[in-house]
Amino acid sequence: GRHNAGAARPGQLALGMVTDVGGLGDKSFNDSAYRGLVNAQNSLGANIQVLQSRSASDYQPNLTALSEKHLDMIYAIGFLMNKDLDQISKQYPQQHYAIIDAVVDDPNVVSATFKEEDGSFLAGALAALVSKSHHIAFLGGQDIPLLRKFEVGYIAGAHQIDPATKVDVKWVGSFEDVAAGQELANVLFNGGADIVYAAAGKAGIGAIDAVKTRQNAFVIGVDSDQDSMAPGKILTSMVKHVDVAVFDIAQAIQQKKALKGHLIFGLKDNGVGLTDFKYTSAVIGRSNIERVDAIRQDIISGKITPPSTPQGLVTWKPVKL
Amino acid sequence: MHGIRKVYPGVIAVDGVDLDLLPGEIHALVGENGAGKSTLANIAFGAVKPDGGTVEAAGTVGLVHQHFELVGRLRVWHNIMLGREPRKGTVVDVDRARSRVAELAERNGLAIDPDALVEELPIGVQQRVELLRELEREPSVLLLDEPTAALAPAEIATLFATVVQLAKRGTAILVVTHKLQEVIDYTTRVSVMRHGKIVARYETADTSVDEIARAMVGGELPQVAQREPTGAAPCFAARDVSAASDTTTVSGLSFEVHAGEIVGIAGVEGNGQTALADAIAGMIPYTGSIELDGDSTALRHRNNIGIVPQDRHHEGLVLNWSIVENAILGRQNLPGIRKGALTDWRAARADAAAIVERFDVRAASLDVAVKMLSGGNQQKLLVGRALIGDPRFVLAYQPTRGIDVGAAALVQSRLIEARNRGSAILLISFELDEILAIADRVLVMYRGKITGSFTGSEIDRGKIGRLMAGLS
Amino acid sequence: MKVVLRLLAGPAGALLLAFVLAAVAMLIAGVNPVDGFSALIRGSLGGRRPIAETLVQTTALLFPALGISLAFRAGLFNIGAEGQLLMGGLFAGAVGAHLAGPSWLTVAALLLLGMLGGGIWGGIAGWLRARFNASEIISTLMLNFIALSLAGYLVAGPLKSPLASGAETAPLLPNNWLPAFPTIGSLSFGDTRLTISILIAIATAIVLRFVFTRTVFGYELRAAGEAPEAARRSGINMPRMTLIALSLSGAVAGLGGAAIVTGVLHRFNTSLSPGYGYTAIAVALVGDLNPLWVCVAALGFGILEAGGLMMQADAGVPKDAIRVIEGLIILVLAARRYFATRASSAPI
Amino acid sequence: MSTGVSLMLTLAFLTLIKSVPIVYAALGGVISERAGVVNIGLEGMMTAGAFSAVVFTNLTGSPIVGLIAGIFFGAFLGFILGFAATFFKVDQIVAGVGINLVALGGAAYGLVLIFNQPGASPQVNQLAPEQLLPQITVGETALIVLGLLCAFGLNWFIYRTPWGLRVQACGENPRAVTDAGLDPLRLRLYSVIASGALAGLGGAFLSICEVNLYSDGMTAGRGFIALAAVIFGRWTPWGATGAAVFFGFFEALQYVLQGRISWLPSDAMQALPYLAALFAIAGLVGRVRAPAADGVPY
Ligand SMILES: Nc1ncnc2c1ncn2[C@@H]1O[C@H](COP(=O)(O)OP(=O)(O)OP(=O)(O)O)[C@@H](O)[C@H]1O
Numbered sequence A: 001g002r003h004n005a006g007a008a009r010p011g012q013l014a015l016g017m018v019t020d021v022g023g024l025g026d027k028s029f030n031d032s033a034y035r036g037l038v039n040a041q042n043s044l045g046a047n048i049q050v051l052q053s054r055s056a057s058d059y060q061p062n063l064t065a066l067s068e069k070h071l072d073m074i075y076a077i078g079f080l081m082n083k084d085l086d087q088i089s090k091q092y093p094q095q096h097y098a099i100i101d102a103v104v105d106d107p108n109v110v111s112a113t114f115k116e117e118d119g120s121f122l123a124g125a126l127a128a129l130v131s132k133s134h135h136i137a138f139l140g141g142q143d144i145p146l147l148r149k150f151e152v153g154y155i156a157g158a159h160q161i162d163p164a165t166k167v168d169v170k171w172v173g174s175f176e177d178v179a180a181g182q183e184l185a186n187v188l189f190n191g192g193a194d195i196v197y198a199a200a201g202k203a204g205i206g207a208i209d210a211v212k213t214r215q216n217a218f219v220i221g222v223d224s225d226q227d228s229m230a231p232g233k234i235l236t237s238m239v240k241h242v243d244v245a246v247f248d249i250a251q252a253i254q255q256k257k258a259l260k261g262h263l264i265f266g267l268k269d270n271g272v273g274l275t276d277f278k279y280t281s282a283v284i285g286r287s288n289i290e291r292v293d294a295i296r297q298d299i300i301s302g303k304i305t306p307p308s309t310p311q312g313l314v315t316w317k318p319v320k321l
Numbered sequence B: 001m002h003g004i005r006k007v008y009p010g011v012i013a014v015d016g017v018d019l020d021l022l023p024g025e026i027h028a029l030v031g032e033n034g035a036g037k038s039t040l041a042n043i044a045f046g047a048v049k050p051d052g053g054t055v056e057a058a059g060t061v062g063l064v065h066q067h068f069e070l071v072g073r074l075r076v077w078h079n080i081m082l083g084r085e086p087r088k089g090t091v092v093d094v095d096r097a098r099s100r101v102a103e104l105a106e107r108n109g110l111a112i113d114p115d116a117l118v119e120e121l122p123i124g125v126q127q128r129v130e131l132l133r134e135l136e137r138e139p140s141v142l143l144l145d146e147p148t149a150a151l152a153p154a155e156i157a158t159l160f161a162t163v164v165q166l167a168k169r170g171t172a173i174l175v176v177t178h179k180l181q182e183v184i185d186y187t188t189r190v191s192v193m194r195h196g197k198i199v200a201r202y203e204t205a206d207t208s209v210d211e212i213a214r215a216m217v218g219g220e221l222p223q224v225a226q227r228e229p230t231g232a233a234p235c236f237a238a239r240d241v242s243a244a245s246d247t248t249t250v251s252g253l254s255f256e257v258h259a260g261e262i263v264g265i266a267g268v269e270g271n272g273q274t275a276l277a278d279a280i281a282g283m284i285p286y287t288g289s290i291e292l293d294g295d296s297t298a299l300r301h302r303n304n305i306g307i308v309p310q311d312r313h314h315e316g317l318v319l320n321w322s323i324v325e326n327a328i329l330g331r332q333n334l335p336g337i338r339k340g341a342l343t344d345w346r347a348a349r350a351d352a353a354a355i356v357e358r359f360d361v362r363a364a365s366l367d368v369a370v371k372m373l374s375g376g377n378q379q380k381l382l383v384g385r386a387l388i389g390d391p392r393f394v395l396a397y398q399p400t401r402g403i404d405v406g407a408a409a410l411v412q413s414r415l416i417e418a419r420n421r422g423s424a425i426l427l428i429s430f431e432l433d434e435i436l437a438i439a440d441r442v443l444v445m446y447r448g449k450i451t452g453s454f455t456g457s458e459i460d461r462g463k464i465g466r467l468m469a470g471l472s
Numbered sequence C: 001m002k003v004v005l006r007l008l009a010g011p012a013g014a015l016l017l018a019f020v021l022a023a024v025a026m027l028i029a030g031v032n033p034v035d036g037f038s039a040l041i042r043g044s045l046g047g048r049r050p051i052a053e054t055l056v057q058t059t060a061l062l063f064p065a066l067g068i069s070l071a072f073r074a075g076l077f078n079i080g081a082e083g084q085l086l087m088g089g090l091f092a093g094a095v096g097a098h099l100a101g102p103s104w105l106t107v108a109a110l111l112l113l114g115m116l117g118g119g120i121w122g123g124i125a126g127w128l129r130a131r132f133n134a135s136e137i138i139s140t141l142m143l144n145f146i147a148l149s150l151a152g153y154l155v156a157g158p159l160k161s162p163l164a165s166g167a168e169t170a171p172l173l174p175n176n177w178l179p180a181f182p183t184i185g186s187l188s189f190g191d192t193r194l195t196i197s198i199l200i201a202i203a204t205a206i207v208l209r210f211v212f213t214r215t216v217f218g219y220e221l222r223a224a225g226e227a228p229e230a231a232r233r234s235g236i237n238m239p240r241m242t243l244i245a246l247s248l249s250g251a252v253a254g255l256g257g258a259a260i261v262t263g264v265l266h267r268f269n270t271s272l273s274p275g276y277g278y279t280a281i282a283v284a285l286v287g288d289l290n291p292l293w294v295c296v297a298a299l300g301f302g303i304l305e306a307g308g309l310m311m312q313a314d315a316g317v318p319k320d321a322i323r324v325i326e327g328l329i330i331l332v333l334a335a336r337r338y339f340a341t342r343a344s345s346a347p348i
Numbered sequence D: 001m002s003t004g005v006s007l008m009l010t011l012a013f014l015t016l017i018k019s020v021p022i023v024y025a026a027l028g029g030v031i032s033e034r035a036g037v038v039n040i041g042l043e044g045m046m047t048a049g050a051f052s053a054v055v056f057t058n059l060t061g062s063p064i065v066g067l068i069a070g071i072f073f074g075a076f077l078g079f080i081l082g083f084a085a086t087f088f089k090v091d092q093i094v095a096g097v098g099i100n101l102v103a104l105g106g107a108a109y110g111l112v113l114i115f116n117q118p119g120a121s122p123q124v125n126q127l128a129p130e131q132l133l134p135q136i137t138v139g140e141t142a143l144i145v146l147g148l149l150c151a152f153g154l155n156w157f158i159y160r161t162p163w164g165l166r167v168q169a170c171g172e173n174p175r176a177v178t179d180a181g182l183d184p185l186r187l188r189l190y191s192v193i194a195s196g197a198l199a200g201l202g203g204a205f206l207s208i209c210e211v212n213l214y215s216d217g218m219t220a221g222r223g224f225i226a227l228a229a230v231i232f233g234r235w236t237p238w239g240a241t242g243a244a245v246f247f248g249f250f251e252a253l254q255y256v257l258q259g260r261i262s263w264l265p266s267d268a269m270q271a272l273p274y275l276a277a278l279f280a281i282a283g284l285v286g287r288v289r290a291p292a293a294d295g296v297p298y
C-alpha cells in the first residue's frame, strides 16, 4: 500500500492520519495535511499511515483502528471529527491526537485552527486594489460555516480598501463538481467581476480553467499554492498551511517538546497568508503589494480584526488607518 | 414427432406421444384442459424443449399462441411484419408493409386496421393479428392453439376457409380446439389427448362429436344442471348507463337482473360489452346509476359479488401466486376471509380446495403458481372464485373461454346452480349457443345499445341473430 | 467429481468467482490477497468489536433495504431511500439536541420523528404518484437531492450547533442516545457502537414479513405490486395503496436515519451516509425483497463494509479499491440466480 | 451589450453546455430501456467515459483519441451490463448498482495507479478549446451539434429502421421477437452497448471538453438525472433530449440567479432543478408507462 509503510521500526516516529469524507485529493486540507505528513516522513524519517473515511460513521472505527496501533501521533483531519475524537481520546488517554480546524478540549489532544478570515481579508484587499471594474467575486464550494470565514474575510478586506467594491458570491454546492465550478466562474466573470476568489476544493480547478482564456481577469487560489496552475492568471493563493501545522506537531513530538492544547495559526507564523506573487507582481504593482503588506502588519498588530461570521460582517466597519 | 415426453414438477404433461402431420392435412388435437395439448404444440414449435423424443419438420413451423405473443404498443402491421419488414433503403417501407397486411387480411377474410395499436384492440381482434402474423410467414407446418376461442362465428368460418386454402396448398396444419363442431366441419384427422397421451385417433369422416367427446373425458359428458323456478326479486339494476372504455362505448343502457335469474347479453364482440362490464365493475367512470339492492356503492366495495373478467392473465389472476392466494383475490375483505387485520389462510385454503374440487381445476397442488396451470384450468379457477360463497350478483364475461366441452358443461351447471340458489347472474358471451343454453332472459347489444330483450318462450334464435347483426 | 462440478456451477461457484475477482483487484492494488482477506475477516468477524462494527453497518443498510423492499413489493420503485434516511436523521437530530425527559420516552419519540421525516419524504412521492400519476422513480430521486440541499441549508444555518465549527447539529443530549446492545452472558458491548438498533431493525423485518404474509393489507400490497390491473379490478384502491406504501417505505428508511443519529453519530450531519440508500437497493434485491433474506443480505454487505475498513487499516487496500471489490461482489451476487438454475438443471 | 441581454445569452449557452452530457446519457438510457434493460449504471458509464478520456488524452496528447476511448470504455461497461442482463439473466438493477461502484471506485483508484495522485487528474489537452463565443468553445459546439444529431439519429433508428422496430419489440415482448426468428438477447446486448457508448461520450464531454481533467465525483449524479430524463421524456429520444435540456436549463438558471435573490439561500438555489422536475412531473398528466418488458430478464 502506498500510504502504509508497514509497522514502524523501534524508535521510528509513527504517525497516523484519518481523513474526513473529502478524502485525499480534495486539493484542500486533507491534501495539505497529507503533504505535511509526507514531509515528516522525508525529513523526520517518520512511518506514516492514512485511513480515509467514506461517511461520518467511519470516523470512529478509523480512529480506533489507529489508536490500537499505539502511534506517536494521530491526526484527525477536519472539524467533522471533533465529537468522535473527543470520545476516542478519552478511551485511549495514553495516545496523542491532533485535530485540524476544530477544538477538542482534552489533555491528550492538540487542536489546530486557522485564521482563514485573516488570509482572506488580505486576498479581498488585494482584489479590490487590482480590480479595474471595482467588481470582484467569491466562489465557494459548499455553504458551510468554515467556508463562510473565507467569504466574510474576503468581503471585509475588499471593503477595507474601497467600500464601494461590489462582491458577488456564488456557491457550487459541492467540492467535486469541476464543471460546475468552471461554469459558475464564467457566470461571475461575465457578470462583470474581474477577480474571483475560488474557495471550492477541486471545483475551484474549474475556476482556474475558466480564467485561462480571459483577458484582464484573475482567480485567487486557495489552501495550497496554486499559482503555477495558470501562471499569470492566478493573482495569488490564500494558502492555509495545514501541512506546516501537521509537520510542526510531528517535530515537536519527536523532540519531546510540550505542545499547547490549542494552536492558532494566523498571519504571524505564516499559518495563513498570500503567496509571493511570483507570476503577477508586475500586474499588481509595487505600491499595491506594499499596501497589502501594511494591512498584514495591521492585522498582526491587532489594529484590524477581520470578521469571521456573517453576523460579524454586518457590524464590521472598515478601519481608519 | 416421436416418443415426445415432457415432465413438469408434479405432472407428466406429455407422455410418449407420436404424431405425424401430413402435408395438406388439417389435424385436430383435442383433449381436456391440462391434457398437454399446448405443451405438445410448443414442443413442435421448438419453444419448449422436450425431455424425450424427437421432432422433425420439413420446412418452417409457425405457432399461433392462445395467449398471444404480441407487442401491445406497436401497430398491427409491425407485429405482423416483425423480422420481415419490407425496406426502402435502410428504413422500413411502411406503405408497403401496410398494404401487405391489408391485402393479407383481405385475402383471408379477417378484417383489420393495419395502423391500429394492438393493445387497444379487443381480444378477438388481437387473435386475428396473431393469426395473420403466422399466415404472413407461410410456414410449411402451422400449429394453431385454440385459434377460435375468441372469435365470433362468422370469423371462425372465414378463418377455416383460410386454413382449408392453406392445406390445399400443401401446408400441414394442427388445430388445438375445444369446439368439437369445428373438428367435424373442417378437419381431416383428429387426435384425442388425455393425461399426456394420445388415447384415440380418428379419420374425421368416420367419427362424431359425441364419440370424440367421450374419448376426451373417458366416459359420458356431464349433463348440464336443470333450471329451477325461483321468485323474481329485483336485485341488480342499471339505469340509463353511459360509459366509454378504450375501444367501445355504451349509451343509455337500462336493465335489471333479478335474483335467481341469468340474463345473457348476446352480441358480436366490440359492441360495448367491455365498456358495460368495466362500468359495472367500477373500472371506468359512467353516468346513470348501477345499483345492487338499491345500493350504488355495493358493487364498488366488492361485497358479495363475483366477477369473471375478460382477460384472465391481466385482469383476473396474479400469475406468480399460488392457487390459494388467487382464490381470495377480490374477496380478501369478506368477513370469512378477513379476521381483523389478518387473512385467515386456513379459510382461504379451504375455499381454494372447494374451487378446485367443484370446478375440477387440475393442478399438482394448491400451492403451485397459477402460471403453471393450463389455460383452461386457469379459467376454471377464475370462474370458481367468482361463484364461491354464492354471491348476490355475478358478472361473467365469457366464462367458458378456452374450456373443454366437459368442463364447459360443468361450469354452466355451476352457473345454473348458483342461479337456483338465488344469485343474479349477468352473462356476457359471444357464443349464442351458450346464452341460449343457460340464460333466462336475453338482451341483444348492438353498437352500444340494447336492441332487443327476450324472455323464456320468446327467445328466438333467428330474431336474436338478426338483431346481433344490426338488422331488425 | 460430479458433486464438485455441481457445486462450482452453483452458488459456491458464484462466491468463488467473487473471491477470485476481489483477489485480482487486490493484486492490482499491490496487496497480497491473503493479507487482504484475512484483514476482511478480522475486521468483520474477528472478535467482539469487529462483530459489533459489522452489525452497526448491517443495521445502517438494513433499514433502508427493508423500506425499499416494502415499496418494491408494492410495485413502486423507490430509489429515494437515501433522501428518506437523511430526512429521518435530520428530524431526529434537530429535536434530539434539545429534547429532555426520561430516556426511553425521548429515544422512542426521536425514532418516531425519524419515521415521520422519512415518511413525509416518501409520502410526497406517493402523493405525486397517486394524485398526478407522476413517476415515483423521478420523484424519489429528485427528493434525494432536495433532501441533501435542505439538510445542508439547515445544518449550516438555523440548526447549526453553536459549538461545532462545521455543518452539523448540536450533539444529542445523552438521554437521547439509543441504549447499548444488552450484555449476553459475559459478552458485553457497552464499549462498542452496537446499540439495540440492530434489534429494532430485525424486529422491523419480522413485522414486515408478518405484514406481507399474514395481513390483508400485506396481501393487497403484494397484489398491487405483482399484478396491478388484477389488483385494481379486485377492488384495491391503487392510489391509496401507492400513498401508503411509499410513506411506509420512507418511514422505515427514515427510522434508519434516526437510528444512526441516536445510536452512532449522536448528532446529525450531511455526511451521515456514504450512499447506504443506494447500496440498499442492491441489498433488497439480493435478498429477494423477502424481509428475512434481506437481513441476511444486509449482514453480508455489513461484513464487507466493516471488513473493508480493516482492509484499509491493516492491509493497506485503498478505500476506492474496496469499492471496486464491493461492486464486483454485487455483480457476481446478481448472477447467482443464473448459477442456481444452472446447478439444478445441470446434467450430473 | 446590456446586462439583460448578456444574461440571457449566458443562460442560453450555459443551458446548452449543462444539457449535453445529460442528453448523451439520456439517449443511452432510451436505447437500453427500449430494448428492455434498465440501465441504472449510466452514472458509472459516464464516470468510465470521463476518466478514460482523460487517461488516453494524457497518454497520446490527442483529445480525439481520448473521446474515442471514453466512448469505448462506456461501451465496455455497457457490454458487461448487457451481457450480465441477457446471458446471465441477472437482476439489472443490482448489476447496475454494481457497475456504478466498480466504475466510481475504479476511476478513483485509477487516479492513484496511473497519475499517482488521488482526487483529480493532472490537466490534459482539451478538445478544441478555442473560444467560439464568449461562453462556448469549438469543442463544446461540436459536441452540442453531435448530441442533436444523435437524438435525431436515434429517433430515426428507433422509429424508422427495421432494427429499431425490433429493439422496440424486444422491450415490449421479447417472446414475440423470438417467434419472429430473431434473437432478442443479442438485440438487447447491442442496445446496452450503444447505451454505454453514449453515456461514455457524455462523460468524456465533461472531462475533456467542458474542462480538462478528471476529478472524483465530477459526474455528480448526472447519470441518475439522465435516468430521470428518460422517464420524463417517456422513453422517446426527443422527449429525453427535451427533459435533459430542461434539467440543463434549471441548472444554468440557478448558476445565474444565485446571489441575485438575496433572501434565498444558495442551497435552495441548488435544489432548483430538482424542485422544477418535481413540479413538472406533477403537471405531466397522462399515462407514463415504461416498455412492458423493461427490466424483465428474458
Ligand atoms: N411451465 C410449466 N410448469 C409446470 N407445469 C406446467 C407448465 N406448463 C404446463 N404445465 C402442466 O402441464 C400440463 C399440460 O398443460 P398444457 O398447457 O399442455 O395443457 P392443455 O392441454 O393445453 O390445456 P388447456 O386446454 O387448458 O389449454 C398441465 O397440467 C399444466 O399444469
Ligand SMILES: Nc1ncnc2c1ncn2[C@@H]1O[C@H](COP(=O)(O)OP(=O)(O)OP(=O)(O)O)[C@@H](O)[C@H]1O
Binding pocket: B038, B039, B041, B042, B064, B065, B066, B067, B068, B145, B146, B319, B371, B372, B373, B374, B375, B376, B402
Ligand atoms: N405468464 C406466464 N409466465 C410463465 N409461464 C407461462 C405464462 N403464461 C403461460 N405460461 C406457461 O405456458 C404454458 C402454456 O400456456 P397455457 O396452457 O396457459 O396457454 P394455452 O392457452 O394452452 O396456449 P399457449 O401455448 O399459446 O400459451 C402454461 O402451462 C404455462 O406453464
Ligand SMILES: [Mg+2]
Binding pocket: B037, B038, B039, B145, B374, B375, B376
Ligand atoms: Mg393449452
Ligand SMILES: [Mg+2]
Binding pocket: B038, B066, B146, B374, B375, B376, B402
Ligand atoms: Mg389453453
